[in-house]
Amino acid sequence: MLNRLREATAELHKKLEGENLANKIVDHSINLDEYKLLLYQNYLAYSTVEDQLLEFIPGQSQDKSEKLKNDLSEMGMTNLDSESLFEFSCKNEAEAIGAAYVIEGSAMGGMIIGKEVKKCDSLKNLPEQTFFNGTRDSIKGWNEFLKFLRSREFTEKEKELAANKAKETFKLFEKAFNVEFSNC
Template identity: 60%
Template sequence: MFPKTMLENLRNATSEQHKALEKDNLANKIMDHSISLEEYKRLLFQNYAAYAACEKEVKKFLPEQASNKYLKLKKDLEVLRVNVTETPLKFQCENKAEAIGAAYVLEGSAMGGMIIGKEVSFCDSLKTLPEQQFFNANRTNIKEWNNYLKFLRNREFSGKEIESAVKKAKETFDLFEKAFKLEHVNY
C-alpha cells in the first residue's frame, strides 16, 4: 500500500496540494516583481500565521527538528511595523508521527523561500527593505531541510506512522491554504 520510505509517501501524497498552493499565493508576485509593499506585508503575515501555529506543535514532539521560521517572519514584520502578537490559526499535533508530517511541509519550504528570496531585491516596491530574515537567498536556510531528510533516512517507520504523518502533512498544507486567504494585517 505504501511506497518504500516515509519521504516518498509524504512527497507522493502531497504533490498536488503543493502545486496548487504554489500556484495561488502572493509569492508569485515576488517572482514576477509586481508585488506591492502592502501585499508583501500580507504575504509575510500569512506565512507567520501558519508557521507560528505549526512550529510550536512540531517542537513538542521533535525538539531536535524544530525550526524557528516564525521568529524570522516576526522580525521581518516588526521592521515593517506590523503587529504580530498572535496567530489567528490553530493547529495541533498529537504524536511524533504527526509532527514528522507537519515538519515535512515546514522544512520543505526552505528551498522555495530561498528561490523567492533571490527575487526580493528585484522588486521595485521592496528595494528599500533591509536584508530579509525569512525570504532571503542565504543557502544556510536549507540546513534544516537537510537535517530533516537525514532524520527520515536514519530510521524505519511503521505503516501506521507513515499513514499518520501523511494525514498531518495534508492538514498542514490545508492550514497554509487557509493562511494564504487571510486578508487582515494589524498595523
C-alpha cells in the same frame, strides 16, 4: 517516508504554489503592502505549526516564525505574539513529522523566492530580509530533517499518520494565504 509524504501532498503542493502572493515576487509585480501581507500570512501558518513540533521532534527550530516576526517588526508590524487564527495540533511524533515535512520543505521554494525579492522595484528599500533571504543557509533545517528521516524506519501506520498531517498542514497554509489584514 519521504516518498510517501511527497506523493500524498503533490497535488496540494502544486495548488498552493499557484495561489499565493509569492508568485508576485517571482514576476516582480508585488507591492509593499502585498509583501507585508504575504509575510503575515506565512507567520500565521509557521508559528501555528512550529509550536506543535517541539514536543515531538527534539531540537526542531522555530526559526521560520522568528525570522518572519523579525521582518514584520522591521516594517512596523508588532504585537504578533497573540496571533493565532487556526486550530492545529500534533498528537504524536508521526503527525509532527508530516507537519515538519511541509514547513522544512518550504525552505527550498523560500530560497528561490528570496533571490527574487531584491529584484522587485517596490521592495528595494526593505531592510535585509531574514525569512526570504535567498541564502543556502535557509535550507539547513530541511537537510537536518532529511537526515532525521533517513536515520530510522517507519511503520505503515506512521507513514499514513504523517501523510495525513502533511496534507492538513498544506490546508492550514491555504487558509493562511486567504487571510487579509481586514480579517485580523
